[in-house]
Each structure stands twice: as C-alpha cells, then as structure tokens.
Amino acid sequence: MNNRRNFLKTAAMASAAVALSSFTGKPEENEEPNNNLSDGKIRKPIVLSTWNFGLKANEAAWEVLKKGGRALDAVEAGVKIPEGDPTERSVGYGGRPDRDGRVTLDACIMDEMSNIGSVGCLEFIKHPISVARAVMEKTPHVMLVGDGALQFALAQGFPKENLLVPDSEREWKEWLKTSEYKPIANIENHDTIGMIALDADGNLSGACTTSGMAFKMHGRLGDSPIIGAGLYVDNEIGAATATGHGEEVIRISGSHLVVELMRQGKSPQKACEEAVLRVVKLMKNRNKDLKDIQVGFIALNKKGDYGSYCVQSGFNYAVYDDTGNKLINPEFYLK
Ligand code: ASP
Numbered sequence: 001m002n003n004r005r006n007f008l009k010t011a012a013m014a015s016a017a018v019a020l021s022s023f024t025g026k027p028e029e030n031e032e033p034n035n036n037l038s039d040g041k042i043r044k045p046i047v048l049s050t051w052n053f054g055l056k057a058n059e060a061a062w063e064v065l066k067k068g069g070r071a072l073d074a075v076e077a078g079v080k081i082p083e084g085d086p087t088e089r090s091v092g093y094g095g096r097p098d099r100d101g102r103v104t105l106d107a108c109i110m111d112e113m114s115n116i117g118s119v120g121c122l123e124f125i126k127h128p129i130s131v132a133r134a135v136m137e138k139t140p141h142v143m144l145v146g147d148g149a150l151q152f153a154l155a156q157g158f159p160k161e162n163l164l165v166p167d168s169e170r171e172w173k174e175w176l177k178t179s180e181y182k183p184i185a186n187i188e189n190h191d192t193i194g195m196i197a198l199d200a201d202g203n204l205s206g207a208c209t210t211s212g213m214a215f216k217m218h219g220r221l222g223d224s225p226i227i228g229a230g231l232y233v234d235n236e237i238g239a240a241t242a243t244g245h246g247e248e249v250i251r252i253s254g255s256h257l258v259v260e261l262m263r264q265g266k267s268p269q270k271a272c273e274e275a276v277l278r279v280v281k282l283m284k285n286r287n288k289d290l291k292d293i294q295v296g297f298i299a300l301n302k303k304g305d306y307g308s309y310c311v312q313s314g315f316n317y318a319v320y321d322d323t324g325n326k327l328i329n330p331e332f333y334l335k
Pocket of ligand 1: 191192210211212213221222223224242243244245246247
C-alpha cells in the first residue's frame with residue numbers, strides 16, 4: 001500500500017510539475033500523457049473538475065468518495081458548492097443574468113448506467129443539478145426547459161428563490177449602457193463547473209452546471225445542459241466534460257467526441273487534444289478568430305488516467321485523488 005501510495009504521489013507530482021511548466025508547441029503525435037499509471041493499477045477514487053472553484057467542489061465530492069460512496073452522489077454534492085455560493089458569479093445562485101436581467105441556469109448529470117437528466121434555462125432554483133437529477137430519476141424524460149423545468153422543480157419541493165445578487169444586477173445595468181454581447185475568453189463571465197468522478201467501485205459519473213454566457217439572449221442554451229456536448233459518461237470507457245464557448249462545444253458534440261476517442265484507444269490527454277484540434281479546425285474553416293474563444297475539456301478513463309487540453313491559456317482544473325487535491329494548468333493550442 002505504501003509503495004502504491006508513493007508511486008501515486010510521485011506520478012501525480014511529476015504530472016503536476018509537467019503540467020505547470022511552460023509548454024512550447026502543439027501536441028506532438030507521440031507525446032505521451034504524463035498522468036497515466038504505467039503499472040496497470042487503477043487510480044480510484046478520483047474526481048476532476050473545471051476551474052479554480054473545482055478545488056472546493058472536489059473537497060465535497062471527496063467526502064462522498066472516500067467513504068466508498070457513489071460517483072453520482074459525489075459529483076452532485078461537489079457541483080452544489082459553487083451553485084450555492086453567491087460569490088461564484090458564473091454558476092447557480094449569484095450567476096450573471098441574461099440580457100433581460102434574468103438568471104437562467106443550465107445543468108446536466110449522467111451516471112454509470114447511462115441514466116441522464118438535464119434542465120435548461122431554469123430560473124429561481126439554486127441547485128439546478130439536483131433538479132436535473134430529479135428529471136433523471138423521477139420522470140420518463142431526460143430534459144426539461146424553461147417554465148416546464150421550473151414547474152417540475154417546484155412540484156418536487158425545490159424552493160423558489162431570487163438568484164440575482166446585487167453585484168450581478170449592478171454589472172447587468174452597467175452592461176445595458178452598451179448592450180454589446182461580447183464574451184471574452186477566460187474572463188469569468190461564463191465559467192462552468194464540469195465534474196467527473198470514478199468511485200471506489202470503479203464506476204463513473206459526471207455533472208455539469210452553469211449560468212451560461214453572461215448577457216446571452218433570453219432562452220439561449222449552451223453546451224452545459226446537453227448530454228454529449230457539455231458532459232458524457234460511458235462506464236466502459238471514460239467520462240469527459242467541457243467548459244468555454246458552448247456554441248463551439250456543441251458544434252463538435254465535444255464531450256461525446258472525447259469519450260469516443262478514448263474508446264478508440266486514445267489516452268484522456270490525447271482525446272482532449274484531438275477534440276480541441278477539431279474546434280480549432282472548424283473555427284478556421286469559418287474564418288473565425290481563435291483568440292475570441294476558449295474551449296477546455298477534461299477527461300478521465302476507467303483506469304483513473306486523466307487529461308485536459310484547451311484552446312488558449314487561462315483554463316485550469318482541479319484533481320483530487322489519494323495524493324490530495326491540486327490545481328493543474330493544462331497545455332493549450334494557441335501560443
Ligand atoms: N459552456 C458554458 C456555456 O456556453 C460557459 C462556460 O463554460 O464558460 O454556457
């Protein structure tokens with residue numbers, strides 16, 4: 001056990017060191033991901049989540065995982081942390097509103113048996129991830145949006161609350177002066193928490209939740225509530241989740257693509273790189289400026305190997321395994 005611990009620790013430290021060092025180029029064809037377990041062991045439990053707020057979210061998820069709990073319960077508990085935090089202004093309560101001043105939330109969840117649930121454009125409910133889970137467990141459907149999602153949530157006993165905090169309202173009023181919709185890559189006007197976990201039983205689940213792009217058109221859905229775009233889990237293969245400009249993630253069915261690439265034998269790292277290269281290609285084909293967007297993927301396979309890649313610097317993610325909880329800056333395409 002001690003040996004295994006030491007090995008894991010060394011591997012994780014090496015991984016973090018490589019990930020945090022500066023990178024010089026696009027992914028090399030033969031470049032091996034730095035976080036694979038080479039001795040055939042499985043790194044579990046483990047949980048990964050996007051951005052800085054992933055650290056705190058991972059702590060909550062780890063509480064479930066370390067007791068042998070289910071990955072599904074872990075990811076729900078984890079993402080509820082930023083959802084409930086009014087100072088996190090891109091997820092749940094406190095999230096920035098749409099251009100009409102309405103806080104509209106998107107979330108989805110997927111378990112090891114391919115059960116799925118999702119809500120889109122949901123207002124007044126602090127924890128959309130739990131409503132998504134209720135859609136999954138208590139309805140014959142997989143996705144509810146807008147008014148229908150709200151009615152369902154209220155019928156399930158979720159309290160109706162004002163989610164627009166004074167800071168968000170002030171920013172929105174400021175924004176109204178120009179009313180120019182111009183999301184800026186990496187500026188925290190849109191970050192999503194996507195979380196994927198492998199539990200002690202070797203089962204995978206994922207959750208994804210966001211208030212979406214600040215000042216979006218009312219009714220706009222991003223990738224985050226869309227199974228296959230913002231999140232995908234295949235318990236035989238692995239799991240992936242996305243953050244960044246949802247329109248570009250939807251265009252390539254991003255998270256599903258990452259999982260399918262892992263199915264073809266790619267490591268989580270390689271799979272994320274290839275998916276980002278697909279985003280890059282479609283942006284270039286459409287003569288769009290890559291500098292204007294960010295897309296980041298994180299991925300985890302059945303062995304507990306993980307990886308990440310993004311369009312440009314600025315994205316980070318948090319990993320919690322039995323060596324501890326840490327933030328990693330992944331490699332990126334645009335230098
Ligand atoms: N993907 C989210 C959306 O498009 C935003 C983000 O993750 O930055 O709504």
